[in-house]
Amino acid sequence: MVFEILDENNLCSYYSYDQNPGINQKSVVAKNKYEFLDDEDVKKQLLDFTDSKISTVTFFIPDMHCASCIWLLENLIRLNPSIQNSRVNFLSKKLSVSFLTQEISLRKIVELLTAIGYEPLISFDDLEKKDLTDSNRKLYYKIGIAGFSFGNIMLLSFPEYLSIDTSSEILKQTFAFVILLLSLPVFFYCSWDYFESAYNGIKQKFINIDVPLAIGILALFGRSLYEIVMGYGPGYMDSFAGLIFFLLLGKIFQQKTFDILNFDRNYKSYFPISVTIIKGKEEKVIALSKLKIGDRIVLRNGELIPADSILFNGNGSIDYSFVTGESAQVEKMPGEMLFAGGRQIGSKIEIEVLKEVSQSYLTQLWNNFSFDKRNEGGITLFANNVSKYFTVVILLIAAVSFFYWLPQNIDTATTVFIAVLIVACPCALALSTPFTMGNSLRIFSKNNFFVKNIGVIEKIAKLNTIVFDKTGTITFPSRSDVEFVGDSLTDSEMERIITLMKNSSHPLSKKISEFFGFNSEIKIENFKEIASLGISGEVDGLRIKAGSPKFLSDDLIGDKLETDSVGHSSSKVYISINKEVRGFFKIKNVYRVGIKEMIRLLSKNFDLHILSGDNSSEKNNLMEIFPGSSNLLFNQSPFDKLEFIRKLKANGKKVLMVGDGLNDAGALSESNVGISIAEDITSFTPASDAILKASELNRFADFIDFSKKSLKIIYYSFGISVVYHIVGLGAAVQGLLSPLFAAILMPLSSITVVVFTTVSTTLIAKRKGFL
């Protein structure tokens, strides 16, 4: 189908650009899925720009993956001439389209994209746009200016470095004046963030790394300004500009952002952007934000319940796996309560909204609990802790040397005081963290472990407890191992059973039919599906029934139905053929590759626990994998999980939560570090500190170990910078700190730290096989 569209428009070279273009086509979408895009309010929020002639819009297209995709998406104009222009940003997977407002609607464009296999992802979250590019550009501006000034000041300081006799007073004055001019933008523009951050820190009675940094910068600039104005020479402006340049460089190094990932998703991203409501007898699509209590919504197969409501009409069969992690459907009768987050499977239902979207059970997970943890992100813990003592010690040394020199000469005393502050500027310390952690971040992301920011790596290094979710985290979410227990079935019998299963939308039937995967065209007669009991039908003369023991009780032959515990039976499907019970299908989770080994490695250093929303049918298997001291808890609600994490934390544990679903969202945010597991990293993941691609889970122990080593590297480089500080301070307190000495010492210490951190992280990563 895609080929036809392309061929018609002479776009077949699509297939020649990359090895394997094309993507799996998603199941055909409902006809009116994008009806809400005709709504004026939704349009207004989505469009970047619009007037009577031209509109522009930006889509996020998760399926974009190769050069051919770029080519095709940038040639949309040939598919529909009303599209004026389309531009791709591949790294952030964004497509911006400008089109003729009169000739084509937003909905048509989205449907066109969907038809060629690039369905844009439009979520509730998108409607509240935030732009990061501005802050990114600002950093580039600053680096450009600082680099320019740094280079030119160095050039103008050369005569002084080489002690060339500049007896010409005019020349000396001009040089100093030009240097001053060059350093002004560095001081007032490039270094402003540090003053601001230091000021904010002091205001909150918290000495962060920027406080000593700001003191140092201020002393450096102030002293040099004084020297230039007094006509003594250019002062330390070269060191000053150089330091700012290095610091900004460190900033850009640590600021590796993953455009395509979103670590701060809240429930809004999961919810549909619009709902169909019934007013009188008309069906109308409205934006979710306009949904009011008392509205009546129509839900079709596969649609999500957006707010707590009452089932009004129809047979509810709700899949809450999204919320609880357990893959079982719950049957609901009209008049029963439905919680937001459930998914309707089967026929159409009508529900009446009871609570607002933001007040529903699921969304309370986000609203009730403080999400302060998110705010502290980005602050590097170690550097901040050290800077407290650092600042005090430096001020003390400066004061002591000031008073030591005071009896001799107030001028010398002031000079020494300032010199101590200049040397003490902890740039090496401030650089070690961004460069080490920035490099680690890069190395991790190459190995499909995406960490939100550098502070998280530091936190990972200090953990001592790990809590795993079961389904989807340490097991495969969709794959299961199915085994038939009982009388052996012939191939033709099996084929008929699977054919019957294929007609059911129950998760267990789906798992069984997917596992065996017959593809036959046998006709089924008298197909019946009885909710929460089972299915029956006649396939090619065989009367087959499949379902729970209760469903088969007519055909019961005692010994084949060993109904052990209730929990266990839920992952068994009993089969009878022609009124004779033949046995049951046993459905087991499939554990991810390498889990056992990983758990063995981790159990040496960590307390391990399992929290599962599922029933306890896997308990015995898990007990083999996990050490005896672990807690294995089943049937845990999202709130139970959160409570468990909270208790661990109250006992002074540093907790890492590893989970995958929305049911873990509370626990992920409550834990010290929350890591979400994703099969496909562009798919939705709950808010977390890091996203790990599922296939890399077996290397998890290595990742943690590497984080610890990174932290150690920071400690070592801190040691290096202390050595430099002692040398510098030694000179400073004796009043021997010349501008030349400073110009060599300060960049040297910065460069040593930068080289040491990057080289050592890279070496360790190579040894671990990360690079």
Add this chain to the structure above:
Amino acid sequence: MSVIIILILFSILIAGGFLIAFLWAVKSGQMDDKYTPSVRILFDNDEETKINKENNNSNKNVSK
């Protein structure tokens, strides 16, 4: 010696020109996407490919 002052002013002027060029590049969004342009430049225009193909064909014909 005062000639050196003029030289320095010129050198800073030139360097400043490059700085402005850099700032302009950032402002116009060239730093926002550092990957896609590298791919985009490799795409052929279809018209050209057609002509090339025809050329190839005619060449083959000649050689026959």
